[in-house]
Amino acid sequence: MAGIKAHRSALEKSLEAALESREKRWIRRRLPDPNISSSNSPLVDFSSNDYLSLSNSPTLRTHFLQRLSAAPDVLGSGGSRLLVNGRAHAALEARLADFFKSETALLFNSGFDANVGFFSCIPQPGDVVVYDEYIHASVHDGIRASRARDAQFAFSHNSVLDLRRVLMRLKEERKGLAMGENSLFLAVESLYSMDGTFAPLAEIVDLLDEVFPAKNGYLVVDEAHSTGIYGPQGRGRVAMLGLEDRVLARLHTFGKALAATGAVLLTNTLVRDYLLNYARSLIYTTSLSYANIIAGDCSFDMLTNGTAQHLSKRLLDLSAYFTDTLRPLLESRWIPPSLVSLPSHLSQVSHQDPSPIIPIMTPHPRPLSAYLLALGMNARPITWPTVPKGKDRVRVCLHAGNTKEDMDRLIDGILAWAEETVQDGTKAVLTTRTLRSNSLVLAGIVESKL
Numbered sequence: 001m002a003g004i005k006a007h008r009s010a011l012e013k014s015l016e017a018a019l020e021s022r023e024k025r026w027i028r029r030r031l032p033d034p035n036i037s038s039s040n041s042p043l044v045d046f047s048s049n050d051y052l053s054l055s056n057s058p059t060l061r062t063h064f065l066q067r068l069s070a071a072p073d074v075l076g077s078g079g080s081r082l083l084v085n086g087r088a089h090a091a092l093e094a095r096l097a098d099f100f101k102s103e104t105a106l107l108f109n110s111g112f113d114a115n116v117g118f119f120s121c122i123p124q125p126g127d128v129v130v131y132d133e134y135i136h137a138s139v140h141d142g143i144r145a146s147r148a149r150d151a152q153f154a155f156s157h158n159s160v161l162d163l164r165r166v167l168m169r170l171k172e173e174r175k176g177l178a179m180g181e182n183s184l185f186l187a188v189e190s191l192y193s194m195d196g197t198f199a200p201l202a203e204i205v206d207l208l209d210e211v212f213p214a215k216n217g218y219l220v221v222d223e224a225h226s227t228g229i230y231g232p233q234g235r236g237r238v239a240m241l242g243l244e245d246r247v248l249a250r251l252h253t254f255g256k257a258l259a260a261t262g263a264v265l266l267t268n269t270l271v272r273d274y275l276l277n278y279a280r281s282l283i284y285t286t287s288l289s290y291a292n293i294i295a296g297d298c299s300f301d302m303l304t305n306g307t308a309q310h311l312s313k314r315l316l317d318l319s320a321y322f323t324d325t326l327r328p329l330l331e332s333r334w335i336p337p338s339l340v341s342l343p344s345h346l347s348q349v350s351h352q353d354p355s356p357i358i359p360i361m362t363p364h365p366r367p368l369s370a371y372l373l374a375l376g377m378n379a380r381p382i383t384w385p386t387v388p389k390g391k392d393r394v395r396v397c398l399h400a401g402n403t404k405e406d407m408d409r410l411i412d413g414i415l416a417w418a419e420e421t422v423q424d425g426t427k428a429v430l431t432t433r434t435l436r437s438n439s440l441v442l443a444g445i446v447e448s449k450l
């Protein structure tokens with residue numbers, strides 16, 4: 001709104017007050033500077049979810065362009081899946097059902113739409129939804145719109161003990177659950193996007209079977225961040241553990257490691273048919289364009305031909321190198337853990353199962369991120385409400401295209417910032433102020449959950 005208006009409407013006042021309140025609390029979201037986030041930025045990317053660096057792959061690009069030019073349909077898709085010819089969509093679904101060893105597959109325009117679609121309609125009256133406290137916003141939105149909105153319960157992140165407590169209590173309190181007349185849905189992510197932690201899927205399915213022997217406890221696994229990286233040919237962590245037959249639904253998204261757009265929900269025929277009838281985020285929207293379908297299909301070619309597995313190995317080797325190098329250096333330099341630390345799951349000896357997401361815990365994520373930015377590295381600060389209060393961090397996201405030299409530069413940058421901050425206790429605050437006045441706040445924008 002240009003110029004100063006004499007009269008502010010009630011709506012304007014209310015919207016402005018909310019934004020100002022966020023500004024004061026340092027949690028106002030802004031779009032990143034396009035110069036920083038573009039793919040030809042000279043900055044080293046420690047931020048995007050392009051884990052396998054496929055968005056820069058000349059092979060994938062050439063393959064995609066060839067397929068596009070040969071395809072009968074490229075532009076648009078003409079309408080909702082329920083209205084128009086979806087032959088290309090159906091072919092991709094058939095391919096993915098086969099690839100992921102699932103009874104059926106159903107495409108959604110995004111992972112967000114898939115979670116909203118599933119959780120808003122599948123739970124029936126009397127059913128219950130339990131979720132990990134770090135579950136993605138889209139699951140919350142789905143549950144809120146569902147018939148289980150008043151029967152939703154969180155358990156402590158990745159705690160099988162707390163999950164057991166929640167499940168036992170619900171079974172005790174709700175006769176329908178104990179008798180197998182109602183269902184319980186359990187929502188987890190196989191790899192958590194802000195923490196880089198893995199859900200203990202094998203223990204979770206065993207627990208569900210133990211507490212609900214009538215098989216009315218259903219696991220739903222969001223594999224948005226593990227798609228392409230884990231499991232045989234990048235089929236995800238459910239496949240890695242051979243649990244395909246023990247989950248009700250799996251979500252794989254195309255927008256992260258696959259450098260495409262869209263998502264697929266893998267489930268059984270009955271659930272798929274129900275979603276086609278009741279999932280509003282599928283019914284009332286234009287389906288993925290043909291070009292999107294071709295892009296997704298080409299990315300899956302990178303999985304089936306072994307390219308992804310090769311890139312994933314490189315990515316996870318880099319991740320192990322990064323944490324195993326940083327950890328002892330943080331300790332040996334007497335940097336207070338209250339200033340910079342690795343999270344507890346990474347603070348022990350070399351981990352066997354690395355993740356490309358590494359949170360650098362610090363109460364000053366914006367100054368650290370700005371410091372790294374000045375050194376040519378883009379790693380984003382993440383604060384409340386995206387993560388719990390007191391768990392601010394710089395989220396380092398590694399990519400197959402990163403090099404060991406990149407890792408060393410990043411480690412040097414983190415250590416240099418920490419040492420300077422220890423020497424000059426006010427530095428963190430000063431850096432933040434300087435940033436603000438230079439309108440470089442772009443480096444310190446709170447991210448929406450990625």
Ligand SMILES: Cc1ncc(COP(=O)(O)O)c(C=O)c1O
Pocket residue numbers: 109110111112113115136138189193222224225253254255262263449450
């Ligand atoms: C865990 C998780 N689930 C779902 C989504 C949504 O996926 P999409 O980006 O395809 O909408 C995201 C991404 O933001 C995510 O991190």
